[in-house]
Amino acid sequence: MGRYPRFMEVLPGHLERLPAGGDRFQAELLSRDQRERILMAMFEIVAKRGYQGTTVELIVKRAGVARATFYENFENREACLLAGFEETVADARAQAEPAVAAAKEWPQKVAAAIAALLDYVVADPARARTCLVETVSAGPPALERYEQAMASFAPALAAGRAYTSESARLPETLEDSIVGGIVWMVHLRLQRGEVDQIPALLPTMLEFSLAPYLGETRAAEIAATAAGFANPS
Amino acid sequence: MLAVADPGSERGLICATMLGLVGRRGCAELALADLERAAGITAHEFHAHFASLEDCFEAIWTEIDAELRRRMHAAYQAEEEWRAGLRGALAAAVELFVADPPAARLYLVEASAVQPLRRTRSLEALAEMLDRAPRRDDLPFADPRLLAEALAGGVWSTAAGLVRDGGVVALEAALGELTYLCVLPFCGREAAEEELRRS
Numbered sequence: 229m230g231r232y233p234r235f236m237e238v239l240p241g242h243l244e245r246l247p248a249g250g251d252r253f254q255a256e257l258l259s260r261d262q263r264e265r266i267l268m269a270m271f272e273i274v275a276k277r278g279y280q281g282t283t284v285e286l287i288v289k290r291a292g293v294a295r296a297t298f299y300e301n302f303e304n305r306e307a308c309l310l311a312g313f314e315e316t317v318a319d320a321r322a323q324a325e326p327a328v329a330a331a332k333e334w335p336q337k338v339a340a341a342i343a344a345l346l347d348y349v350v351a352d353p354a355r356a357r358t359c360l361v362e363t364v365s366a367g368p369p370a371l372e373r374y375e376q377a378m379a380s381f382a383p384a385l386a387a388g389r390a391y392t393s394e395s396a397r398l399p400e401t402l403e404d405s406i407v408g409g410i411v412w413m414v415h416l417r418l419q420r421g422e423v424d425q426i427p428a429l430l431p432t433m434l435e436f437s438l439a440p441y442l443g444e445t446r447a448a449e450i451a452a453t454a455a456g457f458a459n460p461s
Numbered sequence: 462m463l464a465v466a467d468p469g470s471e472r473g474l475i476c477a478t479m480l481g482l483v484g485r486r487g488c489a490e491l492a493l494a495d496l497e498r499a500a501g502i503t504a505h506e507f508h509a510h511f512a513s514l515e516d517c518f519e520a521i522w523t524e525i526d527a528e529l530r531r532r533m534h535a536a537y538q539a540e541e542e543w544r545a546g547l548r549g550a551l552a553a554a555v556e557l558f559v560a561d562p563p564a565a566r567l568y569l570v571e572a573s574a575v576q577p578l579r580r581t582r583s584l585e586a587l588a589e590m591l592d593r594a595p596r597r598d599d600l601p602f603a604d605p606r607l608l609a610e611a612l613a614g615g616v617w618s619t620a621a622g623l624v625r626d627g628g629v630v631a632l633e634a635a636l637g638e639l640t641y642l643c644v645l646p647f648c649g650r651e652a653a654e655e656e657l658r659r660s
Contacts, residue, residue, distance in 0.1 A: 320623040368489045371573070374623070397654050399638035404622055405615035412584070412614020413607070419577055432607040436615075440645060448601030 248277065263301045265291040267312045270305075275354035279309065279366040309358070309366050310373060316359045320348045334387050335438055335450050342433050343383065343454070349414055350426050357418040360411060381407045388441035398440060406437050407432050432456040465524040472510045475500055476521050479514075484563020488518065488571045494546045510657065519576065525568045526583050529554055533590070543594050544648055548640050550590060550657065551616075555629075555636050569621040588613040594647035602646060612643050636660050646660070 240305035274282045284305055288298050301306040324344035331337040349356040363374045382403035389398060399405075410433050417426050432450040438447035466480050469471035478500035483489055493514055497504060509519040519584040536549035552601050558565035591609035602608050614641050635659025645653035 312588045361577070368487070375625075377583060378618075396650065397657055399635075399641050401619045401623070401635055402642070404641075405619045405642050408618025408622075409611035409613075409615030412618065413611055415614075416581065417612070418611040419581065429607065431603050433612060434606055435602050436646075443650070444601050444646065448603070451603065 250306075259301075261295050262291070262293050264388060266293060266298055266301055266308065267315065268327050270308050271352075271355040271358045274309065274362050275357040279358075279362045284308075306367060306370065309363065310370060311356070313359050313363055313377075315368065316355055320345060323348055334391060335442060335446075338385065338388070338433055338437055339430075339450060339454065343430055344436065346414070346426055346430055346433075349418070350423055353418060353423045356414070360415050361418050368430055378411065379404070385437065388438070391441045402440055406440075409436055463521070463524050463528065463561070465521055467645070471502070471599060475502065475507060475510055475517060478482045479517050480563045480567060481519055482516070483567045483571055487566070505570055518571075519579075521564075521580065522568060525564050526579065529557055529568070530583070532557055533587075537590055544644055544652065547590065547594075548659075549644055551640050551643070552636060554620075555633055558624070559629045559633050565624045565629050565632065569617075570625045572621065584610075584617055587616065591643055591647075597647070597649075600647070605647075608646055612646070615642055634660070 261414035266287060269287050270282070273286050273290055277286070282305065284295065284298055287305070287308065288295050291298075291350050298308070302311060324341050326342050328337050331340045347362075359374075363370045385403040385406055392398060413433065414426060417423060417429075431454045434451035434454055435444070435447045438450055441447075442450075463480075464475075465473065466477040468477045475496070479496055482495060482499060491514065492510075493504065493507065496514065497507060500507075507517075511520065532553040533550040536553035537546040540546035540549050558569070561620055588606075588609045591612050592606050594605070594609075596605065619635070619639060619642075623635050637657045640656040640659075641653045644656050
Protein backbone atom coordinates (compact mmCIF):
# COMPACT_ATOMS: atom_id res chain seq x y z
CA MET A 229 0.00 0.00 0.00
CA GLY A 230 2.89 2.36 0.35
CA ARG A 231 1.44 4.28 3.25
CA TYR A 232 3.63 2.75 5.95
CA PRO A 233 7.38 2.32 6.18
CA ARG A 234 8.62 -0.72 4.32
CA PHE A 235 9.59 -2.57 7.49
CA MET A 236 5.96 -2.48 8.61
CA GLU A 237 4.67 -3.92 5.36
CA VAL A 238 6.89 -6.97 5.54
CA LEU A 239 6.37 -7.76 9.20
CA PRO A 240 4.99 -11.21 9.91
CA GLY A 241 1.73 -11.69 11.80
CA HIS A 242 3.28 -10.51 15.03
CA LEU A 243 4.73 -7.01 14.80
CA GLU A 244 8.40 -6.96 15.69
CA ARG A 245 10.05 -4.50 18.02
CA LEU A 246 12.37 -1.87 16.65
CA PRO A 247 15.86 -1.78 18.11
CA ALA A 248 16.13 0.99 20.70
CA GLY A 249 18.21 3.96 19.55
CA GLY A 250 20.74 5.88 21.52
CA ASP A 251 20.67 9.41 20.13
CA ARG A 252 17.82 11.89 20.00
CA PHE A 253 17.09 11.38 16.30
CA GLN A 254 16.82 7.66 16.74
CA ALA A 255 14.63 8.11 19.81
CA GLU A 256 12.27 10.36 17.85
CA LEU A 257 12.16 7.93 14.98
CA LEU A 258 11.49 5.07 17.32
CA SER A 259 8.74 7.02 19.04
CA ARG A 260 7.12 7.90 15.71
CA ASP A 261 7.32 4.34 14.49
CA GLN A 262 5.88 3.07 17.74
CA ARG A 263 3.00 5.51 17.44
CA GLU A 264 2.27 4.32 13.91
CA ARG A 265 2.48 0.71 14.97
CA ILE A 266 0.02 1.37 17.77
CA LEU A 267 -2.37 3.05 15.32
CA MET A 268 -2.02 0.20 12.84
CA ALA A 269 -2.70 -2.34 15.54
CA MET A 270 -5.68 -0.30 16.77
CA PHE A 271 -7.20 -0.20 13.26
CA GLU A 272 -6.73 -3.93 12.90
CA ILE A 273 -8.25 -4.82 16.25
CA VAL A 274 -11.15 -2.37 16.10
CA ALA A 275 -12.02 -3.58 12.59
CA LYS A 276 -12.01 -7.17 13.82
CA ARG A 277 -13.62 -6.85 17.26
CA GLY A 278 -15.45 -3.54 17.13
CA TYR A 279 -14.54 -0.54 19.28
CA GLN A 280 -16.32 -1.91 22.35
CA GLY A 281 -14.39 -5.17 22.08
CA THR A 282 -11.02 -3.42 21.79
CA THR A 283 -8.77 -2.93 24.80
CA VAL A 284 -5.42 -1.20 25.27
CA GLU A 285 -4.09 -4.62 26.25
CA LEU A 286 -4.99 -6.08 22.86
CA ILE A 287 -3.56 -3.07 21.01
CA VAL A 288 -0.16 -3.15 22.75
CA LYS A 289 0.09 -6.89 22.31
CA ARG A 290 -0.61 -6.61 18.59
CA ALA A 291 1.71 -3.62 18.17
CA GLY A 292 4.51 -5.28 20.12
CA VAL A 293 5.01 -2.28 22.41
CA ALA A 294 4.94 -1.86 26.15
CA ARG A 295 1.78 -0.62 27.85
CA ALA A 296 3.73 2.42 29.03
CA THR A 297 4.61 3.23 25.42
CA PHE A 298 0.94 3.31 24.55
CA TYR A 299 0.25 5.81 27.33
CA GLU A 300 3.25 7.93 26.30
CA ASN A 301 1.50 8.40 22.94
CA PHE A 302 -2.19 8.37 23.83
CA GLU A 303 -4.16 9.19 26.93
CA ASN A 304 -6.48 6.24 26.47
CA ARG A 305 -8.22 4.02 23.91
CA GLU A 306 -10.57 6.79 22.81
CA ALA A 307 -7.70 9.24 22.24
CA CYS A 308 -5.96 6.60 20.13
CA LEU A 309 -9.09 6.13 18.00
CA LEU A 310 -9.58 9.87 17.59
CA ALA A 311 -5.95 10.35 16.55
CA GLY A 312 -6.27 7.52 14.04
CA PHE A 313 -9.47 9.03 12.69
CA GLU A 314 -7.93 12.50 12.32
CA GLU A 315 -4.87 11.12 10.54
CA THR A 316 -7.02 9.06 8.23
CA VAL A 317 -9.20 11.99 7.21
CA ALA A 318 -6.11 14.10 6.50
CA ASP A 319 -4.41 11.22 4.68
CA ALA A 320 -7.47 10.47 2.52
CA ARG A 321 -7.79 14.13 1.59
CA ALA A 322 -4.09 14.31 0.68
CA GLN A 323 -4.43 11.23 -1.48
CA ALA A 324 -7.39 12.72 -3.35
CA GLU A 325 -5.82 16.13 -3.88
CA PRO A 326 -3.69 15.46 -7.00
CA ALA A 327 -6.59 13.99 -8.96
CA VAL A 328 -9.02 16.67 -7.80
CA ALA A 329 -6.56 19.44 -8.68
CA ALA A 330 -5.94 17.91 -12.11
CA ALA A 331 -9.66 17.90 -12.96
CA LYS A 332 -10.78 21.09 -14.67
CA GLU A 333 -14.51 21.18 -14.06
CA TRP A 334 -16.58 20.62 -10.93
CA PRO A 335 -18.24 17.35 -12.04
CA GLN A 336 -14.85 15.81 -12.81
CA LYS A 337 -13.50 17.05 -9.47
CA VAL A 338 -16.36 15.33 -7.67
CA ALA A 339 -15.72 12.16 -9.65
CA ALA A 340 -12.00 12.26 -8.89
CA ALA A 341 -12.62 12.80 -5.18
CA ILE A 342 -15.08 9.90 -4.88
CA ALA A 343 -12.82 7.61 -6.92
CA ALA A 344 -9.89 8.47 -4.65
CA LEU A 345 -11.99 7.81 -1.56
CA LEU A 346 -12.93 4.37 -2.85
CA ASP A 347 -9.28 3.60 -3.71
CA TYR A 348 -8.31 4.59 -0.20
CA VAL A 349 -10.95 2.39 1.39
CA VAL A 350 -10.05 -0.64 -0.68
CA ALA A 351 -6.32 -0.21 0.00
CA ASP A 352 -6.83 -0.45 3.77
CA PRO A 353 -10.22 -1.91 4.71
CA ALA A 354 -9.33 -2.25 8.41
CA ARG A 355 -8.58 1.46 8.70
CA ALA A 356 -11.69 2.31 6.66
CA ARG A 357 -13.92 0.06 8.73
CA THR A 358 -12.60 1.58 11.93
CA CYS A 359 -13.21 5.13 10.73
CA LEU A 360 -16.47 4.71 8.83
CA VAL A 361 -18.23 1.96 10.76
CA GLU A 362 -16.88 1.80 14.30
CA THR A 363 -16.16 5.45 15.11
CA VAL A 364 -19.85 6.27 15.43
CA SER A 365 -20.22 3.90 18.38
CA ALA A 366 -17.12 5.14 20.21
CA GLY A 367 -18.78 7.84 22.31
CA PRO A 368 -19.84 11.45 21.84
CA PRO A 369 -16.43 13.02 21.01
CA ALA A 370 -15.76 10.44 18.29
CA LEU A 371 -19.27 10.75 16.93
CA GLU A 372 -18.99 14.54 16.89
CA ARG A 373 -15.69 14.37 15.04
CA TYR A 374 -17.18 11.91 12.58
CA GLU A 375 -20.13 14.21 11.93
CA GLN A 376 -17.79 17.17 11.44
CA ALA A 377 -15.71 15.21 8.94
CA MET A 378 -18.80 14.19 6.98
CA ALA A 379 -20.12 17.76 7.00
CA SER A 380 -16.78 19.02 5.69
CA PHE A 381 -17.44 17.32 2.35
CA ALA A 382 -20.69 19.19 1.77
CA PRO A 383 -19.23 22.53 0.54
CA ALA A 384 -17.35 20.83 -2.30
CA LEU A 385 -20.61 19.29 -3.46
CA ALA A 386 -22.55 22.52 -2.98
CA ALA A 387 -20.34 24.14 -5.62
CA GLY A 388 -22.49 22.16 -8.05
CA ARG A 389 -25.39 24.50 -7.38
CA ALA A 390 -23.74 26.92 -9.79
CA TYR A 391 -24.28 24.32 -12.52
CA THR A 392 -28.00 24.11 -11.92
CA SER A 393 -30.45 26.15 -13.97
CA GLU A 394 -31.66 29.31 -12.24
CA SER A 395 -35.24 28.09 -12.13
CA ALA A 396 -34.34 24.87 -10.35
CA ARG A 397 -34.98 24.51 -6.63
CA LEU A 398 -32.69 22.34 -4.57
CA PRO A 399 -33.28 21.20 -0.98
CA GLU A 400 -31.07 22.75 1.70
CA THR A 401 -30.21 19.29 2.98
CA LEU A 402 -29.21 17.94 -0.43
CA GLU A 403 -25.45 17.83 0.15
CA ASP A 404 -25.83 16.16 3.56
CA SER A 405 -28.02 13.52 1.93
CA ILE A 406 -25.52 12.87 -0.86
CA VAL A 407 -22.61 12.46 1.57
CA GLY A 408 -24.77 10.25 3.79
CA GLY A 409 -25.79 8.05 0.86
CA ILE A 410 -22.25 7.58 -0.42
CA VAL A 411 -20.87 6.78 3.02
CA TRP A 412 -23.72 4.35 3.64
CA MET A 413 -22.91 2.38 0.48
CA VAL A 414 -19.31 1.98 1.62
CA HIS A 415 -20.35 1.31 5.22
CA LEU A 416 -22.58 -1.55 4.13
CA ARG A 417 -19.82 -3.30 2.15
CA LEU A 418 -17.28 -2.86 4.93
CA GLN A 419 -19.74 -4.24 7.45
CA ARG A 420 -20.49 -7.27 5.25
CA GLY A 421 -16.85 -7.85 4.34
CA GLU A 422 -17.60 -7.17 0.66
CA VAL A 423 -14.65 -4.88 0.02
CA ASP A 424 -14.16 -6.28 -3.49
CA GLN A 425 -17.53 -4.81 -4.48
CA ILE A 426 -16.64 -1.25 -3.49
CA PRO A 427 -14.93 -0.09 -6.73
CA ALA A 428 -18.02 -1.05 -8.72
CA LEU A 429 -20.09 1.46 -6.72
CA LEU A 430 -18.45 4.43 -8.40
CA PRO A 431 -20.86 4.86 -11.38
CA THR A 432 -23.93 4.81 -9.12
CA MET A 433 -22.28 7.18 -6.66
CA LEU A 434 -21.60 9.62 -9.48
CA GLU A 435 -25.14 9.40 -10.80
CA PHE A 436 -26.47 9.90 -7.29
CA SER A 437 -24.17 12.87 -6.58
CA LEU A 438 -24.34 14.69 -9.86
CA ALA A 439 -27.93 14.17 -11.08
CA PRO A 440 -29.54 16.78 -8.78
CA TYR A 441 -27.24 19.46 -10.21
CA LEU A 442 -26.66 18.40 -13.80
CA GLY A 443 -29.73 16.34 -14.59
CA GLU A 444 -29.98 12.57 -14.94
CA THR A 445 -28.67 12.35 -18.50
CA ARG A 446 -25.50 14.39 -17.99
CA ALA A 447 -24.81 12.65 -14.67
CA ALA A 448 -25.16 9.25 -16.34
CA GLU A 449 -22.78 10.32 -19.14
CA ILE A 450 -20.11 11.26 -16.62
CA ALA A 451 -20.74 8.09 -14.60
CA ALA A 452 -20.23 6.04 -17.76
CA THR A 453 -16.66 7.32 -17.92
CA ALA A 454 -16.04 6.44 -14.25
CA ALA A 455 -13.12 4.16 -15.07
CA GLY A 456 -11.17 7.20 -16.17
CA PHE A 457 -11.16 8.70 -12.69
CA ALA A 458 -8.55 6.40 -11.21
CA ASN A 459 -6.20 8.20 -8.87
CA PRO A 460 -2.93 8.98 -10.67
CA SER A 461 -0.86 8.84 -7.46
CA MET B 462 -47.29 5.40 23.03
CA LEU B 463 -45.11 2.39 22.30
CA ALA B 464 -46.45 -0.85 23.76
CA VAL B 465 -43.01 -1.72 25.09
CA ALA B 466 -42.97 1.53 27.08
CA ASP B 467 -46.41 1.23 28.69
CA PRO B 468 -45.73 2.16 32.32
CA GLY B 469 -48.58 -0.10 33.47
CA SER B 470 -46.09 -2.93 33.92
CA GLU B 471 -42.67 -2.92 35.57
CA ARG B 472 -41.00 -3.76 32.26
CA GLY B 473 -42.91 -0.98 30.54
CA LEU B 474 -42.00 1.46 33.29
CA ILE B 475 -38.31 0.63 32.83
CA CYS B 476 -38.58 1.16 29.07
CA ALA B 477 -40.56 4.39 29.43
CA THR B 478 -37.93 5.71 31.84
CA MET B 479 -35.10 4.62 29.58
CA LEU B 480 -36.79 6.31 26.62
CA GLY B 481 -37.17 9.53 28.58
CA LEU B 482 -33.55 9.54 29.75
CA VAL B 483 -32.10 8.74 26.34
CA GLY B 484 -34.44 11.26 24.74
CA ARG B 485 -33.13 14.00 27.01
CA ARG B 486 -29.42 13.29 27.12
CA GLY B 487 -28.52 10.37 24.88
CA CYS B 488 -27.00 7.00 25.74
CA ALA B 489 -23.36 7.81 26.24
CA GLU B 490 -23.40 8.98 29.83
CA LEU B 491 -26.31 6.83 30.94
CA ALA B 492 -25.61 4.42 33.81
CA LEU B 493 -27.83 1.72 35.20
CA ALA B 494 -27.94 3.59 38.51
CA ASP B 495 -29.51 6.59 36.74
CA LEU B 496 -32.22 4.40 35.31
CA GLU B 497 -32.89 2.67 38.63
CA ARG B 498 -33.16 6.00 40.40
CA ALA B 499 -35.44 7.56 37.78
CA ALA B 500 -37.71 4.52 37.57
CA GLY B 501 -37.68 3.88 41.31
CA ILE B 502 -36.58 0.28 40.93
CA THR B 503 -33.73 -1.86 42.20
CA ALA B 504 -31.01 -3.50 40.15
CA HIS B 505 -32.60 -6.84 40.95
CA GLU B 506 -35.92 -5.68 39.51
CA PHE B 507 -34.19 -4.33 36.40
CA HIS B 508 -32.36 -7.60 35.81
CA ALA B 509 -35.58 -9.55 36.11
CA HIS B 510 -36.45 -8.02 32.72
CA PHE B 511 -33.18 -7.11 30.99
CA ALA B 512 -29.64 -8.44 31.02
CA SER B 513 -28.13 -4.98 30.59
CA LEU B 514 -28.83 -1.39 29.58
CA GLU B 515 -27.92 -2.38 26.03
CA ASP B 516 -30.49 -5.15 26.15
CA CYS B 517 -33.15 -2.67 27.29
CA PHE B 518 -32.13 -0.16 24.61
CA GLU B 519 -32.31 -2.85 21.96
CA ALA B 520 -35.82 -3.89 23.04
CA ILE B 521 -37.08 -0.31 22.67
CA TRP B 522 -35.23 0.28 19.40
CA THR B 523 -36.61 -2.93 17.95
CA GLU B 524 -40.17 -1.99 18.83
CA ILE B 525 -39.84 1.49 17.34
CA ASP B 526 -38.40 -0.12 14.23
CA ALA B 527 -41.29 -2.59 13.95
CA GLU B 528 -43.88 0.16 14.47
CA LEU B 529 -42.15 2.44 11.99
CA ARG B 530 -41.99 -0.25 9.35
CA ARG B 531 -45.64 -1.21 9.96
CA ARG B 532 -46.85 2.37 9.55
CA MET B 533 -44.67 3.08 6.52
CA HIS B 534 -45.77 -0.12 4.82
CA ALA B 535 -49.46 0.62 5.50
CA ALA B 536 -49.15 4.16 4.18
CA TYR B 537 -47.29 2.94 1.11
CA GLN B 538 -49.86 0.25 0.38
CA ALA B 539 -52.74 2.70 0.78
CA GLU B 540 -51.77 4.48 -2.44
CA GLU B 541 -51.93 3.11 -5.94
CA GLU B 542 -49.18 5.27 -7.35
CA TRP B 543 -45.56 4.73 -6.22
CA ARG B 544 -44.78 8.39 -5.68
CA ALA B 545 -47.87 8.99 -3.54
CA GLY B 546 -47.12 5.80 -1.60
CA LEU B 547 -43.55 6.86 -0.93
CA ARG B 548 -44.68 10.32 0.15
CA GLY B 549 -47.21 8.72 2.49
CA ALA B 550 -44.62 6.34 3.92
CA LEU B 551 -42.14 9.12 4.68
CA ALA B 552 -44.93 11.27 6.15
CA ALA B 553 -46.00 8.36 8.35
CA ALA B 554 -42.43 8.01 9.64
CA VAL B 555 -42.17 11.72 10.40
CA GLU B 556 -45.58 11.68 12.09
CA LEU B 557 -44.50 8.87 14.39
CA PHE B 558 -41.36 10.74 15.42
CA VAL B 559 -43.09 14.11 15.85
CA ALA B 560 -45.58 12.45 18.21
CA ASP B 561 -42.74 10.91 20.24
CA PRO B 562 -39.54 13.01 20.19
CA PRO B 563 -37.64 10.75 22.62
CA ALA B 564 -38.33 7.82 20.27
CA ALA B 565 -36.96 9.89 17.38
CA ARG B 566 -33.74 10.54 19.23
CA LEU B 567 -33.32 6.99 20.47
CA TYR B 568 -34.10 5.45 17.08
CA LEU B 569 -32.26 7.84 14.75
CA VAL B 570 -29.56 9.67 16.70
CA GLU B 571 -28.55 6.89 19.08
CA ALA B 572 -28.87 4.16 16.47
CA SER B 573 -25.16 3.34 16.68
CA ALA B 574 -25.87 1.78 20.08
CA VAL B 575 -27.95 -0.90 18.46
CA GLN B 576 -26.68 -4.02 16.71
CA PRO B 577 -25.48 -2.77 13.30
CA LEU B 578 -27.34 -5.51 11.47
CA ARG B 579 -30.69 -4.31 12.81
CA ARG B 580 -30.13 -0.86 11.38
CA THR B 581 -28.97 -2.36 8.12
CA ARG B 582 -32.18 -4.37 7.78
CA SER B 583 -34.24 -1.28 8.43
CA LEU B 584 -32.48 0.66 5.70
CA GLU B 585 -32.77 -2.28 3.36
CA ALA B 586 -36.54 -2.18 3.85
CA LEU B 587 -36.59 1.49 2.84
CA ALA B 588 -34.34 0.74 -0.13
CA GLU B 589 -36.75 -1.99 -1.25
CA MET B 590 -39.61 0.50 -1.20
CA LEU B 591 -37.55 2.92 -3.28
CA ASP B 592 -36.55 0.17 -5.65
CA ARG B 593 -40.24 -0.40 -6.49
CA ALA B 594 -40.27 2.93 -8.31
CA PRO B 595 -41.64 2.55 -11.84
CA ARG B 596 -38.84 2.21 -14.38
CA ARG B 597 -38.83 5.03 -16.88
CA ASP B 598 -37.67 4.10 -20.36
CA ASP B 599 -35.49 7.19 -20.43
CA LEU B 600 -34.01 6.60 -16.97
CA PRO B 601 -30.31 6.46 -17.72
CA PHE B 602 -29.08 5.05 -14.39
CA ALA B 603 -27.00 1.93 -14.58
CA ASP B 604 -28.25 0.20 -11.44
CA PRO B 605 -31.51 1.48 -9.90
CA ARG B 606 -31.20 -1.01 -7.02
CA LEU B 607 -27.89 0.49 -5.94
CA LEU B 608 -29.30 3.95 -6.40
CA ALA B 609 -32.16 3.05 -4.05
CA GLU B 610 -29.57 1.93 -1.49
CA ALA B 611 -27.78 5.28 -1.70
CA LEU B 612 -31.08 7.14 -1.35
CA ALA B 613 -32.04 5.13 1.74
CA GLY B 614 -28.68 5.92 3.33
CA GLY B 615 -29.03 9.58 2.43
CA VAL B 616 -32.55 9.83 3.89
CA TRP B 617 -31.49 8.12 7.11
CA SER B 618 -28.37 10.18 7.73
CA THR B 619 -30.17 13.44 6.92
CA ALA B 620 -33.09 12.57 9.20
CA ALA B 621 -30.67 11.66 12.01
CA GLY B 622 -28.76 14.91 11.56
CA LEU B 623 -31.95 16.97 11.56
CA VAL B 624 -33.22 15.39 14.77
CA ARG B 625 -29.81 15.69 16.43
CA ASP B 626 -29.39 19.37 15.57
CA GLY B 627 -32.95 20.68 15.43
CA GLY B 628 -35.21 18.09 16.99
CA VAL B 629 -38.34 16.66 15.42
CA VAL B 630 -39.45 20.16 14.35
CA ALA B 631 -36.54 20.27 11.92
CA LEU B 632 -37.37 16.78 10.70
CA GLU B 633 -40.99 17.70 10.10
CA ALA B 634 -39.97 20.84 8.19
CA ALA B 635 -37.71 18.80 5.92
CA LEU B 636 -40.27 16.16 4.90
CA GLY B 637 -40.57 17.69 1.43
CA GLU B 638 -36.79 17.71 1.04
CA LEU B 639 -36.49 14.02 1.91
CA THR B 640 -39.29 13.18 -0.51
CA TYR B 641 -37.61 15.30 -3.20
CA LEU B 642 -34.40 13.32 -2.81
CA CYS B 643 -36.17 9.99 -3.34
CA VAL B 644 -38.45 11.12 -6.16
CA LEU B 645 -35.90 12.99 -8.27
CA PRO B 646 -34.04 10.06 -9.84
CA PHE B 647 -37.16 8.07 -10.63
CA CYS B 648 -39.75 10.71 -11.51
CA GLY B 649 -37.64 13.67 -12.67
CA ARG B 650 -37.03 17.23 -11.51
CA GLU B 651 -40.53 18.57 -12.07
CA ALA B 652 -42.12 15.90 -9.89
CA ALA B 653 -39.40 16.30 -7.26
CA GLU B 654 -39.93 20.05 -7.07
CA GLU B 655 -43.64 19.47 -6.59
CA GLU B 656 -42.73 17.55 -3.47
CA LEU B 657 -40.63 20.46 -2.24
CA ARG B 658 -43.52 22.85 -2.77
CA ARG B 659 -45.82 20.66 -0.68
CA SER B 660 -43.76 21.33 2.43
